[in-house]
Amino acid sequence: MQNARDKAQERPQSAVSYAVGICGLIGLFLWVFIARHFGEVAALFGYMDMPARADGPYSGLLAMLCCALPMICWSIFVDKVHLRESTGINWRQKAKISDIIDDSFVKLVGLWMTWALIAICYFMGRWYWQGPFQFSMQLMEAAIIPLVLLSIPYVIWLDQYLVNRRDGAWHMGAMLAARQGWQSEKIFHHLRAWAVKGFFLAFMLAIVPDGFRAVINADFAQMWTNPVLAAQILIIMMFMVDVQFASVGYLLTMRPLDAHIRTANPYMQGWVAALICYPPILLMANDRPLDYRPDDHSWAFWFAGHDMMLMIWGALLVGLTAIYAWATVAFGLRFSNLTHRGIITNGPYAWTKHPAYLSKNLFWWCATLPFITNGSAAEALRNSMILLLISAVYYWRARTEEKHLGQDPIYQHYMGWMQNNGAVTKFFAHAGAYLSSRFGRGRAQHGGDMNSQ
Structure with missing residues (x-):
């Protein structure tokens, strides 16, 4: 009984090890370094007329390959994912x-x-x-x-080799x-x-x-003197990492890598919540119903002239973007919307069930500061309400994903563990309990005053 209780209190093992994402990052940034110094590297091998930087679209695709290959090698030769029962493959028969x-x-x-x-x-x-x-x-x-x-x-x-062909x-x-x-x-x-x-x-x-x-053409030299540019370059780099890992994930849905799609979200509301966040639907785009930035003013505009605030706010935004990218890197070869490809429980997923959604929404609020505007107070209120609605959309996405993944016993175990151990989850739970107690106490006191009258 004690062993069962101890096991229930342990975080479930993640379907992807820490090392897989690290291998992908090493391969990706190795190619980024080569691409930024392509002419110099080519000259070392006797090719003198090559372009200074390899920044073309096919160089971007090669970055995906450099990201994917180390992850594939680690997954197969170290983690041996191809031998897992979840692949549905029996290599012995x-x-x-x-x-x-x-x-x-x-x-x-x-x-x-x-x-x-x-x-x-x-x-x-x-x-x-x-x-x-x-x-x-x-x-x-x-x-x-x-x-x-x-x-x-x-x-x-x-x-x-398939158990069920x-x-x-x-x-x-x-x-x-x-x-x-x-x-x-x-x-x-x-x-x-x-x-x-x-x-x-x-x-x-x-x-x-x-x-x-x-990223290849970014001017890193100016980062040290321009905090806004430094933040912008680092944020672009984080988003590049996210896109590279996500693209690899969508390409490599393969059983031998244990990265196949177990199930795709069967709930229509899950699809609606996700698809309105992407082109061609994308309700958050310019001049769309959920456009929350009509004046294009952001943190750099509002804090202009205040170098310390620019540095602090830029670091905050970079940190939030890093968490967002880390949440994708943690999937290794398995990133995909609307699917179950194995439960991820390490990295930022040890803090909260939805680190990408949380960091992305915090980034939008901190980057746009919708409650500040050159227009009227009504415009500030409108922008804030629209962004609040967008945050509600992502909460909706999170709930539909939990409904889908919750059919897996491992995810049920993970949700139970997160409720008691997840740092962010516990923070929100305690904050909600505090507000509830304060609100409830206020109502009780107010009711007592009414009765005394």
């Missing part, structure tokens, strides 16, 4: 190709049809062929034939081929998982080049 080829063919049909549906959605969405999304579409067009060809040996090879792709193919045994629930899960990947991967790849280019 290899089926004959003749025994699995029929299932593999049906699965390929389902997989290819899924890709075709995603391609149709891309084709129909005009926004995918404008602005930064054009880069994503160029990559998709270049990758489709190699992906189709490589999927054949990959599916056949993996099917030889008839996954969502098989059920999709079986329905299309009029085979017996397909289940609509499996198909819906499969389509939800690929909808997440198709929607978010296009967005992440679209923003990879600009963020990477900004």
Whole structure:
């Protein structure tokens, strides 16, 4: 009984070790250093006419590779994630190709049809062929034939070791081929998982080049004399880290890495809460219903001329962005919205269940200071109310994610542990209890006064 109680009080083991994210950071920043000194590095190998900096879009993609490879190597050779039972793979039992080829063919049909549906959605969405999304579409067009060809040996090879070969792709193919045994629930899960990947991967790849280019061309020398510029450069760097890790996560949803999608959020409200925070819907964009910054004035404007406040506030914003990026790095190869790919309990997730949402919203409040304005008090109130509504949207997202992940016993254990041990969670719980007690006491006293009258 005591052992069971002690185990319940321990934080559940994270699906991703600390070292995975660290390996990704080392690989990413190694390439950032090389890209910033590309001409000099090339000259060391005898190539004298190379550009001074490698800041192009494909250099940004190479950064993703440099981020992903160390994480893959650590995950396989040190953490040995491919041996986990959660992969659904039994490497000790290899089926004959003749025994699995029929299932593999049906699965390929389902997989290819899924890709075709995603391609149709891309084709129909005009926004995918404008602005930064054009880069994503160029990559998709270049990758489709190699992906189709490589999927054949990959599916056949993996099917030889899978405990249950008839996954969502098989059920999709079986329905299309009029085979017996397909289940609509499996198909819906499969389509939800690929909808997440198709929607978010296009967005992440679209923003990879600009963020990477900004870091490669940043003037670090001026950081020491300009606190605003220093904060801006460091914040851009943190967001670059977030985008790189997130893009890798959406790409590598693979069972041998134990990074596959266990389940995609089955609740419509979860999808609505998430999708309104991203293009093309993005209600927070300029001139959209939840635009909370109509005058474009921010902390640097309001604190101009006060160097100490600029330094303090800039450091605060950098710290919040660092927590936000750290929350993504903690996922290693597994970052993804609206999905369950293993429960993360270390890093900032040892403080609170939603460190990214909390730090992001605090950043917005501290960066924009919506309650300060050159206009009327009504405008300040309007800006604050809109930003409060945005924070409510992220609270809504958090609740729908908990409803989804709460179906996993490990997450249930994690929530119980967090309630008693999470520093941020305990702070809010104590603050809420204090306010409740004060409010309740005030009501009781007020009621006593009324009765005495």
